[in-house]
Amino acid sequence: MFYAKVIGKTYSNFKHATLKAIDIKIIHKIDIETKKTTGNPVLALDPLGVAIGEFIGFEISSEATWVFEDKLVPTDATITAIIDSIDLGKGN
Numbered sequence: 789m790f791y792a793k794v795i796g797k798t799y800s801n802f803k804h805a806t807l808k809a810i811d812i813k814i815i816h817k818i819d820i821e822t823k824k825t826t827g828n829p830v831l832a833l834d835p836l837g838v839a840i841g842e843f844i845g846f847e848i849s850s851e852a853t854w855v856f857e858d859k860l861v862p863t864d865a866t867i868t869a870i871i872d873s874i875d876l877g878k879g880n
Contacts, residue, residue: 789847791817791874792845793816793843794813794842794844794867797812804862806860807833811833813834813840813867814830814832815844816828817830820874832863832867833861834867836869843871846869847866852864
């Protein structure tokens with residue numbers, strides 16, 4: 789699982805039938821230790837209904853489809869958790 793912040797959302801009039809009830813959010817991966825963004829923003833399916841500004845956990849590749857259990861969903865990234873806090877045990 790990877791850590792990211794939701795930075796935006798998309799609007800789509802036409803998408804694959806299996807995506808009809810699923811929002812697509814724009815997320816930016818964050819380095820947990822430095823708390824800085826890394827890489828480029830990506831699109832991720834949002835089955836949880838997260839808000840812009842929330843910190844999330846997400847999966848990529850074939851693991852991104854597991855959350856949909858018996859449906860075949862075309863995705864490379866899916867939000868799988870809302871992260872409330874992080875404790876690295878370093879006295880931060």
